[in-house]
Amino acid sequence: MTIAATRPGAAPVPPGGAPNGTAGGRPGRALPAVYVAGAVTALGTQMTMLALPWLVLETTGSATRAGLVFAAQVLPMALLGFAGGEVIQRLGARRTMVVSDLARAPVVALIPLLQTLGVLDLAVLVAIVAALGALAVPYHAAQRVLAMELLSPHARSLARANSALEGVQNGSAFAGPALAGALIPLVGTTSVVWLDAATFAFSGLLLLRRVPAGGGGAGGSAAGPRGLWAGVRHLCGDWFLSRAMLSTVVFGLMLRTLMITMPVLAFARFEGDSRVGGLLIAALGAGGLVGSVAAYVLAARVAPVRLACTALVCVALPLWTLLVSVPASVLVVAVGLSSAAAPLANAPLMGLLSARLPDGFGPKVLQAVVTISTLAGPLGFLAAGAVLDRAGVAATLWGVAALATFGSGNLILALRRLQATGDPD
DSSP states (O other): OOOOOOOTTOOSSOTTSOTTOOGGGOOTTHHHHHHHHHHHHHHHHHHHHHHHHHHHHHHHOOHHHHHHHHHHHHHHHHHHGGGHHHHHHHHOHHHHHHHHHHHHHHHHHHHHHHHHHTOOOHHHHHHHHHHHHHHHTTHHHHHHHHHHHHSOSOHHHHHHHHHHHHHHHHHHHHHHHHHHHHHHHHHOHHHHHHHHHHHHHHHHHHHHHHSOTTTTOOTTOTTSOOSTTHHHHHHHHSHHHHHHHHHHHHHHHHHHHHHHHHHHHHHHHTTTOHHHHHHHHHHHHHHHHHHHHHHHHHTTTSOHHHHHHHHHHHHHGGGGGGGSOOOHHHHHHHHHHHHHHHHHHHHHHHHHHHHHSOTTOHHHHHHHHHHHHHHHHHHHHHHHHHHHHHHOHHHHHHHHHHHHHHHHHHHHHHHHHHHHTTOOO
16 A cells, blocks of 8 residues: 555656657557566566575575565665655666666676676575565656656546556566466476566566657656654654555555464464365465456545545455455455555546656656555564464454554545645646
């Protein structure tokens, strides 16, 4: 769950005018290329998320070392996240994505190459994975900035773009690990990593060919705010954005707590039936994917505030079902509905945010949103483990439902107040 808002007096064209050279700033082939590039790299990355720990388990048998490799890829977002806005501002969104893709391709390729040569040890692997994480820091925010600059600044158009990008991520998270799991026994772990390297090269070349050099703005825009914390300052200085970021952190804590609680719930309430645990976790992924598709359809047809408020109610309400002794099928449906509602809320919120931003503020603010949303994840996992150990499943589920209700209620009230100002979006 992320945030968004509306900008009074939105400009008639996006920053940079019509960078793709089509009439009226229509995205033509450029925007589909952004979607395809994002889908290909996300699929390869999700495949590698399974392949790399699997490689470590195959060679060392150590789950601790496998976890270290996973953490090394995530850690750069925590350490370098806010610096990503500086990169996007200086290079432009298109160039940031191209550089990130084309730089990651050879770095990923080092892993199977060194493994084949027999010189890949844990320290080298951790260094390579950390480098990959650092190169990925500004990528997701750059996707949204580039989409924003290729489209009309109207909130509904931006909502559809954000729903498409979120659908790409949800679909890849759903299909990538399953595809990797099927390919590893057939072609081997190193071949799967080679495939990931190829996805980065393909994505970078596709963006170079299909998105004109003006797409995504020029680097070092004088209109943009300066300083590493400029995006955070802008978020804190706006009453709506500050309240929305509070809900972002709350949802981050809630979703991670829900994820870690699902298998524990199945174990405690359904006599250790692992099938129930698997179905509950699968419902989270499947719901997110279905919700992203629905968001793409509805974002252009339903007013952003109305769509977001309705979806926020549907995020929180089904989770109260988890507190009741009901059949497993009811719990699976409830979790799936809540998960499907999240992208339905997120798409209009991100569209509203993009439409609200003054010219030049997109890179810093969107990178701040992505970073804060990401940082909430590890906190949620740590808090969930502590609460489960000390208070048990029932108390943890009460906390999940209460957090979801607070986060949704806070955003709904803020959206209603925003709507009362009479903003045309």
